[in-house]
Amino acid sequence: MTLHLDGTKPIYIQISEWLENEILDGNFESDQKIYSQYQLADIFNINPATAAKGLNILAEEQILYKKRGLGMFVESNAKDLILSKRKNQTLKRLVQEIVMEAQRLNVSKQELIEMINAIKLGEERE
C-alpha cells in the first residue's frame, strides 16, 4: 500500500486506517502483536513518532491494547469495532458527499436510489 503523502488526510490517520484494513483482512488475529512504531516507520518511510500517533489512535479506540514493554496487541472485538466505526463515520461521510453532489446536479432522491441500485445490480451480475 502506498500512502497519499500529499493527500488531505494526515499520515497518522492513514497509518491507523491501514492497520484497520490489515485487521479486517485477517492479517492480524485477536491478541496477536501488531507492527511496532519502528516497523511502521521503516515500512512507510516516516518518522517513528508519526507511526506511534497512528497506533495510539487505535489504542484510544480500544482496537489495540498495550502490554508494557511488549508492544501493542489486537483486541478480541477489534473487527466489530472497526466495522461499526467505518459504517457510522466513513460511510456516512461518503453518503453525505454523494447527496451534496446530487443536490448540486439536481438529481432527485428517486434517481439517486436508482443509481445505487444499478451499481448493486451490476455487482450481482458479475
Added chain:
Amino acid sequence: MSMIECRGLTKVFGGTKALNNFTCEINENTITGLIGRNGAGKTTLLKIIAGYHQQTSGEIKVFSEEPFNNLTVSANMIFVHDQLNLPTALNLQEILDVMAGFYKNWDRELAHRLFDYFSFHPMQYYNGLSKGMKSTFNMILGLAARTPLTIFDEPTTGMDAAVRKDFYRALLKDYIAYPRTIILSSHHLDEIEDLLEDILVVKQGQELLHMPIAELREYAIGLEGKNALVKEWTKDREIIFSKNGAFDQSYVVVRNDFSESELYQAELAGIEILPVSSSDVCVYLTSKTKGGIDDVFNKG
C-alpha cells in the same frame, strides 16, 4: 528533555540582525526540520548551536553547556554543510580514517557501505568531486559520525533526485536504529516532511512556528469560491494568503479553526474546501506580502 535551549538569542552582522531575540527549545532524539526563506537566519542559528559563532546577546545551551569554544559540544556534534573544510592533501579513504579518530561513535562499517553504494573511489580527492558528490560524501560523514546531535544544513544541494531519496531513507533507517537529535534545514519541505517529528519555521531572525509536523498539516485550510461568499466566510479569521482568480472567484487560505459543521455548511453554500500542504503553508507564512509575487505585477 531538551537538547538545545535558546533564549532571546540575537546575532548582529554589520548592522543587520541575523537573529533577533530568538527563543526555542529542541527536544532530545527528535528529527526537527528547520525551514525558512533565504536570509531568514537558519544558518546563523545552526552555526551558533554548533559553536562556530558567538551570539551578540541572549543565551544558548547545548547539552546544558554554552556551545562556543566548547569541547563537549564539538565532540558530540557534527555540523554538515556545503562549505566543509576537509583536508585537500588527503584522499577520501584517508579522510574517513581521520574522521574515525575524531568521533567516538564513528561507524566504520556504515561509512564503508555507503561509500561503496554511492560509488566513491578511495583514491579520489574531495576537491575533485562534483557538487552533488561532495554533498553525498558530506552526508556519509554526517551519518557515520553518529553523534548525539547531528546537524544537516541544506544537505541535498546538488544531489540528484535518486540520491536525495536514498539519503532520506538512510537517515531514517539509521535514526530508527540509533535515535539521536537531528536538525535538518531544507528548502524542500515536501521532500522531508514525512521524516520529521517537529518543524521549526524561522522568519526574519525569529521563531515563527515550532510544532509537531502533524499539526502543521491541519494548520490552515483553503476556501475557494465566489468573491463575496469567500469574504463572508473568512471575515474575522486570520487570513494567511489570498488570491483573486478569474471570473469573480477568489482563493483564501485561513487558520483552520473551523468546526466540522461549519465546513459542511460552507460547502453547502458553494465554497470549495481545499487542504493546504505543509510546504504551501510555510511559503505563505514566510512571505512578506499576502498576495505573493503577483502583487509585484498588480500596479492598480
